Amino acid sequence: MLLYILTFIGLSLADSGKTTRYWDCCKGSCGWEKKANVDKPIDTCAKDGVTRVASNDTVKSGCDGGDGFMCYDQTPWQVSDSLSYGFAAAACCGGESGACCGCYELTFTSGPVNGKKMIVQITNTGGDLGSNQFDLAIPGGGVGIYNGCTAQSGAPSDGWGSRYGGVSSRSECSQLPSGLQAGCQWRFDWFQNADNPSINFSNVKCPAEIIAKTNCNRV
Secondary structure (H helix, E strand, O other): OOOHHHHHOOOOOOOEEEEEEOOOOOOOHHHHHOOOOOOOOOOOOOOOOEEEEEOOOOOHHHHHHOOOEEEOOOEEEEEOOEEEEEEEEOOOOOOHHHOOOOOEEEOOOOOOOOOOOOEEEEEEEEOOOOOOOEEEEOOOOOOOOOOOHHHHOOOOOOOOOOOOOOOOOHHHHHOOOHHHHHHHHHHHOOOOOOOEEEEEEEOOOOOOHHHHHHHOOOO
16 A cells, blocks of 8 residues: 555655676667667767767677777766766666666665765666666776777776776776776765665656766657
8 A cells, every 4th residue: 555655646665776886898788779668779889989870779789899889978977975877787677678778766875875876877787787786887897797898998808907896996097098087086086986885776767967978768
């Protein structure tokens, strides 16, 4: 009965989950047609990380030898002392069909960011993610299983820093392309170098500022 009342008045109960971080430079899995009920797939970029590819659905991922990569502007940024926007891969919310291009408000519940909030749009999925896991897209956060950053930007074979976890200090962000350095520095500034904090999360309307970077809306 309580859940019915909350739904009726427009509120939703938050689920609990966990976060990790990554930046593998690969084209996001939400960058192909027919993954979900969206107006168009997320933007995919050319090797320069800025130029949007003309034939988004047919461009092969840079992690598979193609010309499609993550865009440099699909990185986290601070909105206020208590709120940031960004992007994530996720294993939640009904799989790709239910998750792609949806936005979720994450309330951090552990570590130095406890109580802070972040709204992320889901642009990718991950076969190695556990249930209700949000893998935050943070440049220099570790390439994980796949590494498209060597092909895109000449990164070392394990990416920048450790393959899992990435760079270990703000100064190491200078190793990244200039277009990714602000997103890398965000981790050590607003995010306070939090290491995989736990979260409560709920579905929210995507802010226009986020949509402007992916051009993907759920319909």
